[in-house]
Amino acid sequence: MSISAAMAACSDNTNTTTDLVAEPEETIDTQVTQAAATTQDNPLFTESQLPYGLPAFDEIRDEHFLPAFERAMALHLEEIDIIASNPDPATFDNTILAMERSGRDLDRVARVFFNVAGADTN
Numbered sequence: 105m106s107i108s109a110a111m112a113a114c115s116d117n118t119n120t121t122t123d124l125v126a127e128p129e130e131t132i133d134t135q136v137t138q139a140a141a142t143t144q145d146n147p148l149f150t151e152s153q154l155p156y157g158l159p160a161f162d163e164i165r166d167e168h169f170l171p172a173f174e175r176a177m178a179l180h181l182e183e184i185d186i187i188a189s190n191p192d193p194a195t196f197d198n199t200i201l202a203m204e205r206s207g208r209d210l211d212r213v214a215r216v217f218f219n220v221a222g223a224d225t226n
Contacts, residue, residue: 146168146171146172147159147160147163147164147168148164148168148169148172148212148213148216149172149175159212159216159219161216161220164216164220169213169217172213173210173213173214173217175209176207176209176210176212176213176214177210179209179210180206180207180209180210183202183206183207184203184206187199187202187203187206
């Protein structure tokens with residue numbers, strides 16, 4: 105009995121690739137539409153009107169973070185590229201100070217994300 109079970113386990117059960125790969129449930133158009141909707145109503149893309157610029161945590165959902173991080177990182181990269189490609193001679197103001205001022209959107213999104221992540225208790 106155990107020999108037949110071992111032989112059955114070692115037998116060739118060829119499955120075609122089409123049996124193993126599931127078809128995607130969403131089309132590209134649906135994903136693009138959802139991404140556009142997420143971008144339009146993303147509270148992380150706008151400056152908060154609350155006192156001291158505090159984020160509106162009641163409006164922020166988990167799906168807002170990825171597009172906000174991607175946009176903020178792209179913007180930061182553009183800011184650094186502008187600084188690096190500046191044809192003027194390097195000075196403290198046009199390099200160090202400019203780099204310190206770059207990435208403010210990324211910093212804001214990261215601060216909100218890590219505050220939410222640190223407060224998540226479930």
